[in-house]
Amino acid sequence: MSLAGFGGVLVWARRGIVDQHKWMTADEFNETFALCHFLPGPNIVNLTFVFGSRLRGIPGAIAAFSGLVGPPALIMVVMGMLYHRYGEIDALRRVLSGVACAAIGLMLAVVFRMMTPLFKRRDVIALLVMVAVFVAIGILRLPLPAVLLVAIPISIAITYWVKREAA
Amino acid sequence: MNSDSNPVFALALTFATMSLFAVGGANSAIPEMHRVAVDVHHWLTDKQFTDVYAIAQLSPGPNVLIVTLIGYSVAGLPGALVATLAMCVPTAVLALFVSRFLTRSSHARWPGIVQAALVPLSIGLMGASGYILARTSDQTVVAALVTIGAAVLASVTKLNPLWMLVVGGCLGFAGLIG
Numbered sequence: 001m002s003l004a005g006f007g008g009v010l011v012w013a014r015r016g017i018v019d020q021h022k023w024m025t026a027d028e029f030n031e032t033f034a035l036c037h038f039l040p041g042p043n044i045v046n047l048t049f050v051f052g053s054r055l056r057g058i059p060g061a062i063a064a065f066s067g068l069v070g071p072p073a074l075i076m077v078v079m080g081m082l083y084h085r086y087g088e089i090d091a092l093r094r095v096l097s098g099v100a101c102a103a104i105g106l107m108l109a110v111v112f113r114m115m116t117p118l119f120k121r122r123d124v125i126a127l128l129v130m131v132a133v134f135v136a137i138g139i140l141r142l143p144l145p146a147v148l149l150v151a152i153p154i155s156i157a158i159t160y161w162v163k164r165e166a167a
Numbered sequence: 168m169n170s171d172s173n174p175v176f177a178l179a180l181t182f183a184t185m186s187l188f189a190v191g192g193a194n195s196a197i198p199e200m201h202r203v204a205v206d207v208h209h210w211l212t213d214k215q216f217t218d219v220y221a222i223a224q225l226s227p228g229p230n231v232l233i234v235t236l237i238g239y240s241v242a243g244l245p246g247a248l249v250a251t252l253a254m255c256v257p258t259a260v261l262a263l264f265v266s267r268f269l270t271r272s273s274h275a276r277w278p279g280i281v282q283a284a285l286v287p288l289s290i291g292l293m294g295a296s297g298y299i300l301a302r303t304s305d306q307t308v309v310a311a312l313v314t315i316g317a318a319v320l321a322s323v324t325k326l327n328p329l330w331m332l333v334v335g336g337c338l339g340f341a342g343l344i345g
Contacts, residue, residue: 098339105317
């Protein structure tokens with residue numbers, strides 16, 4: 001069971017697991033994905049791990065994980081070596097600055113896209129929670145675990161309460 | 168705790184903890200990576216951190232592999248290996264256990280509530296990631312325009328994001344970004 005060809009992108013994972021090899025049904029895939037989405041950590045890595053274990057137990061999980069992470073991690077190491085050696089060259093520094101600017105723009109676009117439904121629903125509480133986390137982490141630079149240990153229970157309590165009011 | 172003398176140990180501890188708090192994926196953990204790698208341990212400078220982020224975006228594979236690069240910069244190959252495993256394994260094992268215990272319909276309500284509750288948190292975290300990286304990168308008008316341009320293009324078109332990275336890189340090479 002060689003998964004070395006795994007692209008590392010969700011679309012590819014889905015195509016390979018559901019469409020080509022019929023290792024999982026579409027529903028199973030969605031369910032596993034939803035689960036891995038609300039758990040912490042890199043979603044796709046979680047997904048691969050759970051998927052591998054369902055198929056072949058722990059060895060399957062390890063195989064799927066190595067297939068997903070191994071090849072791109074090797075590329076990263078090579079990039080790291082190149083950066084280590086040539087990172088001080090002026091032209092490369094300029095190129096990387098340019099790429100970073102564009103990459104930040106891409107991340108902001110994702111943020112906007114995720115915010116849109118909250119605005120559309122006029123979900124004031126969710127927007128306030130969002131701003132509070134932004135300020136605590138981005139501006140006050142508080143440690144992540146401390147912020148989340150406070151924010152997660154509060155957010156869950158609010159969500160639960162709002163859903164119960166609505167029901 | 169003498170983590171300064173053994174960076175590999177510090178890497179393992181840092182990323183294993185972070186792994187369990189990365190709500191919404193690797194991009195949400197960027198402010199924490201920056202805080203630990205730049206402010207606390209001085210493993211990287213601000214500029215190196217944004218460079219590493221740029222390299223990670225240019226490379227194939229899951230976003231989380233930015234930790235491989237950070238690990239490599241800190242402690243070479245062992246650092247890369249340890250950082251990657253520490254970031255991936257704890258949360259993957261957690262996912263495995265939860266998926267075994269969570270039978271299909273019995274707890275159908277709670278995952279929905281938890282997921283809805285985490286959405287605003289992960290948006291706030293990603294916004295903070297963008298802000299922290301932009302503080303270092305976008306120090307000229309042109310640089311800020313590239314960021315805004317990429318954000319707008321990615322929001323309103325279906326253009327492949329790689330093109331925007333390439334254009335950003337070319338503008339940088341031409342010396343326009345500074």
